[in-house]
Amino acid sequence: MSQETMSRRDALKFGVLGAGAAMLTASQAMAAAPMEKDVKFDEEYDVIVIGSGFAGLAAAAKAAERGLKVLILEKMGRVGGNSVINGGAFAVPMNPDQAAFGIKDSKELFINDALKAGLGINHVEMLETIFARALETFDFTVKCGAKYQTGKKPTWFGGHSVNRTIVTENMSGSAIIQPMAAFVEKLPGCKLLTRAKFDDFVMSNDGTSVLGVTARINYRFDKKLISDDMENTSGEKKVFRAKKGVILASGGFSMDKIYRKMQDPRIAYDQDATNHDGATAGALLKAFQIGALPIHIDWIQQGPWASPDERGFGVAPLLTQQGLFVHGVAVDVRNGKRFMNEMADRKTRADAEYVILREAPKAFPVAIGTYNTFEEQIYAAVEKGLQSGVMKKFDTLDALAANYKIPADALKETIKVYNETALAGKEDQFKKQTLKDLKAAPIDMKGPFYAIRLMPKPHHTMGGLKIDTKARVISGNTGKPIPGLFAAGEVTGGTHGASRLGSYAISDCLVFGMIAGETI
Known part of the structure; x- marks a missing residue:
């Protein structure tokens, strides 16, 4: 495929499933994903989590701590996605180090800083939720084994009114991801598979509820292929039931050269990005196909x-x-x-x-x-x-x-x-x-x-699925949560508006990952 053209097949995949995807009719949504009557489940879990970054691991940890049987599917060969190469900067308003150094922060400052950067189109209830639970979430990562540079003046990031960012000991998200992955894998009933690619949702026979997923294990990601979903046929097909629901934590799409350019034509097809190679739009588009409401999809942040x-x-x-x-x-x-x-x-x-x-x-x-x-x-x-x-x-x-x-x-x-x-x-x-x-x-x-x-x-795709403060994915057809579908992290939209402040991402991903695991 040339840089400026695409096949009719890819145009259908990427073009049809833009901001108007939520307006699919019920019959179209039902046709987009297999139904329960069309499949035979190979394995059954309480919860299936798609993605193993901050949001996915936090969701899995909270669900598994409650005694649920959890399966985490990660399409790449290693755990962590963008989170493991993230700079390890965690915005924690009202943290003890702020108090120790006389730094005055507040809910109003935390939200207004985000609104200024986000051009006022942020969904404020999401920011309120992050503020309310950021410190608790920080403490949870410490419980999982994360190590930070604490006991010193917090870092001042661009666009913030005050110093409120705590940085990991090794200045990388790996200092959170690696211990959290180990914590999760030790929890009874929790299973993490790498090279396991989510392909589609399995819907109830009336097309209204998510009952599970189809996936491929022993999958090999190939960054040379234009469309990972359509051209890469590696792996063995499996169908997994999720008795309580699916949590989508698949991240953003800054490395999806076709989809990002459709949203913002100013981005050159071959422009380098800060993301890992697997940061593509496939899982997001599958959620749109079943009627999930898209928010702020064409706001793509540049670092x-x-x-x-x-x-x-x-x-x-x-x-x-x-x-x-x-x-x-x-x-x-x-x-x-x-x-x-x-x-x-x-x-x-x-x-x-x-x-x-x-x-x-x-x-x-x-x-x-x-x-x-x-x-x-x-x-x-x-x-x-x-x-x-x-x-x-x-x-x-x-x-x-x-x-x-x-x-x-x-x-x-x-x-x-x-x-x-x-x-x-x-x-x-x-x-x-x-x-x-x-x-x-x-x-x-x-x-x-x-x-x-x-x-x-x-660097960061602002837009994604609309969720409520309980991490339930909202339907564009009904305006209500889609039964059995939850989401957290960069795959969601609305929280950061037009542009995210540095170090708010870890807060967002971890807080709503935890909430998804609790709600489900």
């Missing part, structure tokens, strides 16, 4: 802290979010000037970067700082970034400017004004939040200087 000099998520987001963006600057290489608030929400920053890249596609903006701009906990990542080449080190600003073809005098003037404004306690031109009460210049003019080229990458 403004990513770099063209490494594939995928890499180490650049850590070095920028907890380093160069906090006290350093991002400059337009064409004129050496700042062009954004480096601590704004993700959409604001990505949009500002795209203004430059649309005018000059190879003029990647550059984030610049000195060693004092990095938080202590990421010093090891600094060395990793230098070794990989995604970050470069220069003894002088002249050398840095020459490397990136930045006008040197203009760059020096930009940094001079930036430092003077910060030390004078004045508000800078972009109203950057982290320039308050500094006792030293944000950028040490003695050097050495560190720099990373910036390029937005598809």
Whole structure:
């Protein structure tokens, strides 16, 4: 398939199942998935969970703790999906470390920060639920064995009014996923299968309720295939009954080159993303086929802290979010000037970067700082970034400017004004939040200087299935929950509106994963 065309078959798969999917008639929905009378169940469980990331494992843990027999199906060869390569940043409002450092947070701040980033289209009841249960959820992950950098001042992420983010010990979501997966697998009656791909739902004979799933075990994901659902026939077919219901925790679709481009044509077909290869839309589309209500599907967040000099998520987001963006600057290489608030929400920053890249596609903006701009906990990542080449080190600003073809005098003037404004306690031109009460210049003019080229990458798909605060999937046909179907995490929509704040994802996924496991 070429980058600009697709077969009629794929057009049917991806085109028909867009935002209008929830308006399928009952007969169409019934035809889209096998019914109970059409199948013979191979195995029976109380609960079937699709996906093994934050949401899926939290759901499985809560269901299994209640004595339910749980099956987790993970299509990839390893557990964790995007969660295991996530940066490990967990927004926990009202946490003890905030109190210890005199940081005042509140429900209003937590929600209003999200509304500002989300352009006001967030479903506020979801944010209220996350706020109410985030600390409890954090404690549950600690019970499962997760380790965090606690006892210190929480991290300040872009778009947040205050420091409220707690970071895992290894600055990766793996510090939550790996112990939680081990915790889940030790629970009686809980079974986790990798290379086990969900294919479809099994519906009741009247087409109204989810009774189970069809799947393939010993499945092999092939990223070379355009349509994983239609072209990949690997694996052995199985049919599983779920007596209490199915929890969909299959994640987002930032690596689904066809579906993401249909939602946002500005995304190049071959554009790199921060996600793992299996972040595709197949499970989401199957839920649409049975009438699930879609929300905000075409809002796709781009990560403004990513770099063209490494594939995928890499180490650049850590070095920028907890380093160069906090006290350093991002400059337009064409004129050496700042062009954004480096601590704004993700959409604001990505949009500002795209203004430059649309005018000059190879003029990647550059984030610049000195060693004092990095938080202590990421010093090891600094060395990793230098070794990989995604970050470069220069003894002088002249050398840095020459490397990136930045006008040197203009760059020096930009940094001079930036430092003077910060030390004078004045508000800078972009109203950057982290320039308050500094006792030293944000950028040490003695050097050495560190720099990373910036390029937005598809990172988080805001849209998905509409769920209520009990994690029940809502039908577009009836406006009521679809019996037997629950969902949590990035496969759902509405919570974050137009753009998610950094570190709200772990909160969202874990909280609603737990709720799904409790509700079911």
